[in-house]
Amino acid sequence: MPDTTPRIANLSDHVGQTVTVRGWVTHVRSSGKVAFAVIRDGTGVMQAVFVKTQLPPEVWERFKELTLETSVYVTGEVRAEPRAPGGFEMGVVGLAIFGSSPLDYPIQPKEHGIDFLLDHRHFWLRSNRQRAIFSVRNEIEQSIHDFFYERGFLRIDTPILTAAIGERSGLFSTEYFEEGNAYLAQTGQLYGEAAAAAFGKIYTFGPTFRAEKSKTRRHLTEFWMIEPEVAWNDSADNMRLQEDFISYIVQRCLERRGAELRELERDIAPLERVKAPFHRVNYTDAVAVIQDKGSETKWGDDLGAEDESLLVADYDRPVFVMNYPKEAKAFYMKENPEDPRTVLCDDCLAPEGYGEIIGGSQREDDYDKLLRRIHEEALPVDAYGWYLDLRKYGTFVHSGFGLGLERTVAWICGLPHIREASAFPRMMHRLRP
């Protein structure tokens, strides 16, 4: 693509040339005869150097108008300067102000509260920290697409607007013409299963929704999920796919986003250990371990965030907790033939206490058992007709999982709260901007 505007990220191609850079002022200082402005253009930062004796008087005077986030065109010669932010500086010969910036620009170089920052998310995104986070998020997303593309999976975009299916509580609903209510998808999995029977190996990559009054550091009402589904994979195949997948993503971020992880002050030693095989522990054994450590969780309960932290403390890599009790998990998981109280499933827990990033399972392929589970959960059988069809006509072994994107970003970036992993996070009390 012919890019007529040099971007700061590409300044190394312009050393010794006189170019015009367009961007925003993030910092100014002046010694009386030499002045500096740090310019940010979204791709990087560059120091612009103004020398009074070498400039027309009106350019020197114009420097004084530069306030935080003033947008400018600065023209000058590019030089490498290891001590400058970004590694390059410009000997300025010309300066034009495109957009002034009043002195009340909301985000100043001082501490702001989280609500204030979220209210001004459109400006907060301009910080070096946020740029680093979204560079890592971008790398994670591209690496996910590359992983599946290279392995012959087809991406399938499953519907957001659905009739009554999926998990039932915590649904957002909307009127849908004369069809009654539509619900915002909590998962694309059921559609993914139909697509796996058609295309063998598929994945989804889209937003999902939970209308839950949850205020933890690990929940958003709108978040993105990646849900592969593979025909003829059993639960063991499914976990191998998960560990290969997670390892690929993490190693790719380490290879290509080292600078951003340093900006985030992320300790990368725990990330470097994220390689297959991951640890595997049965749910029943996991409960015994955490009970020994003082948890009051009993066999049959789902594991809470604290239980997960107790468990992963013993391990240097992600851990699969396998084969939960039926009542703790969704209706579509396959009954474990070796212990029918449990299902063939796994949760993948990230190290360092970041908690569950994946939930996966082999799917129930027996028509009668699935129908019984639908009745037991009092789900609307009619709405599941097409889903049951997949078991009625040529049923098949199949497995899949869901990766929570924002949780993965928070883990790899080392963020204490998931809200920073989303450009415009949606939480119970947060719908704006």
Place this chain on the structure above:
Amino acid sequence: MPDTTPRIANLSDHVGQTVTVRGWVTHVRSSGKVAFAVIRDGTGVMQAVFVKTQLPPEVWERFKELTLETSVYVTGEVRAEPRAPGGFEMGVVGLAIFGSSPLDYPIQPKEHGIDFLLDHRHFWLRSNRQRAIFSVRNEIEQSIHDFFYERGFLRIDTPILTAAIGERSGLFSTEYFEEGNAYLAQTGQLYGEAAAAAFGKIYTFGPTFRAEKSKTRRHLTEFWMIEPEVAWNDSADNMRLQEDFISYIVQRCLERRGAELRELERDIAPLERVKAPFHRVNYTDAVAVIQDKGSETKWGDDLGAEDESLLVADYDRPVFVMNYPKEAKAFYMKENPEDPRTVLCDDCLAPEGYGEIIGGSQREDDYDKLLRRIHEEALPVDAYGWYLDLRKYGTFVHSGFGLGLERTVAWICGLPHIREASAFPRMMHRLRP
């Protein structure tokens, strides 16, 4: 990834070996002593050959149980066979039936009506035609990610749930806790503009929604849009980006999805001509051309589908129609300094009558003009506070566009109706499956 299950797409790696393939029966025929079953596993099709004299009697008998979409494990030696569907066949030594398929399997080898097929979309996807469409869709999607990744754009996932912003008619709404109504996004663009100021070059890739009672062959209520936004690009830069982008996608499909385009009987000659530069015509000139051809459209009207077809008939490549009248376009488009009755925008029309696939524009960067337009359109000014902020503090030249994914798939695949471009299409009367 260690894939323990050979897939039909990879049979070329197994010629001469005895393997087990798992899949579904799509066709059977028998001559009394030799029988054939075509097996589909989602990655391809393979012919399985049963020779009575070389098989245990129970395997030969079991063949008779094979009905359409029975799922099976077939074991045998793989051989190349150019005359067989898919290019390979298997000399069967073993057959196990995993899931039987009753004789009333809904989709039979005969003509079915479109409503019936859409009611059984979960099975319809299994056809060769649908597999070809979704292979092309997958290629388009991956090529979009690759295009932007290679050029240093950051992908930003903008929110689906929004407070009252964006275009106003045709909104789906849902209750959002104590925050009042949330609306499903019709575009991510406004958020994309904030992100472009933070990150320079960004794109969105997500579902968008229109609650419109439209029943044309070009409208869905839920569809995916790709919306790049670039700081410091003007309208001319924006069109150059669009033509590079579209050319990249089309050429990539031609390079890598030739087999699928043949399956779809797509004439690829018009696609081979899709290379930059595209044709450019001003709106005012376009109206004169179509009026000459009999259209009753007057200056000031938006162009309808028929007008677009009249116009593109003169051209061998996509056409940009530029600089529409202000009243025909959205409030955020930048006033054209050379003719303030118009705005700096473009629609990109696909060849062969497939119509508009892109709408793009330079964005209004003047605070006062934008505020005036918000008032003129009676939009809620409060909800646009953060969007106006982008013009108040260091405003910037910027441009972007939105590509409709399903329209692009329909065009490249040569589909007469957009519904086939979506795995589970959503239309006014269609919310299931």
